[in-house]
Amino acid sequence: MGLFDMFKGDSGEKMTPHLAFATSLLYMMSADGEMDHEEIGHLLAVLGGQENSDGSVGVGAQNQALLDNALKYRRKHSVDEFLKEAAPLLSDAQKMCILVNLIDSSLSDGQPEPEEQVVFGKFLQAFGVSETRFKPFFEVIVLKNDRSVFTQQDHPKNQAGYQVKLSVPA
Numbered sequence: 308m309g310l311f312d313m314f315k316g317d318s319g320e321k322m323t324p325h326l327a328f329a330t331s332l333l334y335m336m337s338a339d340g341e342m343d344h345e346e347i348g349h350l351l352a353v354l355g356g357q358e359n360s361d362g363s364v365g366v367g368a369q370n371q372a373l374l375d376n377a378l379k380y381r382r383k384h385s386v387d388e389f390l391k392e393a394a395p396l397l398s399d400a401q402k403m404c405i406l407v408n409l410i411d412s413s414l415s416d417g418q419p420e421p422e423e424q425v426v427f428g429k430f431l432q433a434f435g436v437s438e439t440r441f442k443p444f445f446e447v448i449v450l451k452n453d454r455s456v457f458t459q460q461d462h463p464k465n466q467a468g469y470q471v472k473l474s475v476p477a
Contacts, residue, residue: 322380324401327393328408329354329377331430334386335409339420349415350374353408386426390433402434407444414452443473 332353336346354370380389397405409427413419419427431441450471456462464471 322392322396324397325373326376326380327389327397328401328405329373330380330389330393331405331409332412333377333381334389335412335423335426337381338413338422338426340422343416345415345417346412349412353412386429390429394433394435397434402436403444406430406434406436406441407448410445410448411452414448439476442476446473 332350336342336350354374384392394402406427409430410419413423413427431438453464456464459465463469
C-alpha cells in the first residue's frame, strides 16, 4: 500500500446505465479539450437542469450526485476503459439514446470538432451500431441544429419544392 493509495478510490458508484449516460456526455464534451457553454447547457438540459434561486442554472440534488460521480469517473478512466465497462450494461435503446445525445451535444456549439468525431466513432464501434443504421438519427439532429434555415432565405433547403426526407438504411 502506497502513501497516496487512499486517494485512488473509484467513482464511488457502480457503473449503471444512468451513470453511463451522464459520463458519455462528459467524454464528448471534453473531447476537444474544452467544455463550451453550449455543451454545458445541453448537459444541464439533458440531466434536468433547473434555475437556482440566485438565477444560476444547476441540477437537482439527485442529478448533482449523478454528475459528480460521472465527473469522478471521467477523470480516472479513458474513454476506451469506459466503453468496455459500460457497453455490456446497456440495452439497444439506451445505446441509441446516448448516441443521439452525443451528436446533439457535439453540434450544440455549431459543428463537431475532429476530436469529437473520433470519440463518436469509438462509441459507434463499442455499441455495435453502424454508420448506416445511425444515419437517419444523425440527419434529424443535424436538421434540428441547422437554424440557418431561418436566417438565410437563400438556404438550399428553403427553395421551393424542397422536402426534408430521411435516408432509409438498406
